[in-house]
Amino acid sequence: MTIKCVLFDFSGTLFRVESTGSWLRAVLTESEVTLSEAELTRKAADLEAVGALAGGAAPARPLPTDLAEVWRRRDESAASHRAAYTGASRLVPLPDPALHEALYDRHMRPAAWHPYPDAAEVLAALRGRGVAVGVVSNIGWDLRPVFREHGLDPYVGAYVLSYEHGIQKPDARLFATACEALGAAPEDTLMVGDDRRADGGAAALGCAVHFVDHLPAAARPDGLRPVLDLVG
Known part of the structure; x- marks a missing residue:
């Protein structure tokens, strides 16, 4: 052949894609939100565990039922993709709720x-x-x-x-x-x-x-x- x-x-x-820690750090810096290094490390690990970074690790445990179906079809549309990954991100509490959308936006950048x-x-x-x-x-x-x-x-x-x-x-x-x-x-x-x-x-x-x-x-x-x- x-x-x-x-x-x-x-x-x-x-x-x-960049590491989850680098991803979170970049968004916190741009948003002028400060976390201690220990807290940043914990939050990055929690985000990785739920699969919040597209292109990164898959969820380490089953997602909530209402999110699981969106996740299964997440690559069929731009809206589904954003909903799936911001939905996963929101499983991890962050200092400002706006950070979840900012994290999603960050992962689409060439950087x-x-x-x-x-x-x-x-x-x-x-x-x-x-x-x-x-x-x-x-x-x-x-x-x-x-x-x-x-x-x-x-x-x-x-x-x-x-x-x-x-x-x-x-x-x-x-x-x-x-x-x-x-x-x-x-x-x-x-x-x-x-x-x-x-x-x-x-x-x-x-x-x-x-x-x-x-x-x-x-x-x-x-x-x-x-x-x-x-x-x-």
């Missing part, structure tokens, strides 16, 4: 995201070989500014974002949309992601699938390079 197109997931694959160390190298090499590149993401906001800010947008031929289509991975229709946008047949396409259930949905369409580990960027300096060997 000759790979002519590679689709990538966003969070945990090409980019990693909150960092590409994996080998992302630019791998994307550039693929495009240099004439391989089409797309991004297929379960997400509730426009990630294109993140790619532009970090210089990766020139390598991406198509973005297929769940909230723009009202469906989430592993629904094969998202992968089919990406293949069509890039003019590639599924059997000539490789999907690269960190979520075996969501990203593995591409296999139902006939795509090859390769998984990477969702790790902090410093702990995964070359996790994307095997993709180049798979493409050949």
Whole structure:
């Protein structure tokens, strides 16, 4: 099989979101709210435990019933995404209720995201070989500014974002949309992601699938390079 197109997931694959502590600290600073270091550390841990940072850890325990259904479908629209993550955040008391919305807004900024160390190298090499590149993401906001800010947008031929289509991975229709946008047949396409259930949905369409580990960027300096060997 000759790979002519590679689709990538966003969070945990090409980019990693900042730590929960960094996220909370940035918002507190901008909002001019002061917490002791010990309290900031505790609040960050509590926010992480409920999965309040999109792109960060999943909830460590079941969410309340009224939030669980919103959470299950959170990537189908911008409104659902905001409701799910601010709803999770509100499970953790903060000094000012407005901080919950501010935290959500922060996570959409390019400054909150960092590409994996080998992302630019791998994307550039693929495009240099004439391989089409797309991004297929379960997400509730426009990630294109993140790619532009970090210089990766020139390598991406198509973005297929769940909230723009009202469906989430592993629904094969998202992968089919990406293949069509890039003019590639599924059997000539490789999907690269960190979520075996969501990203593995591409296999139902006939795509090859390769998984990477969702790790902090410093702990995964070359996790994307095997993709180049798979493409050949």
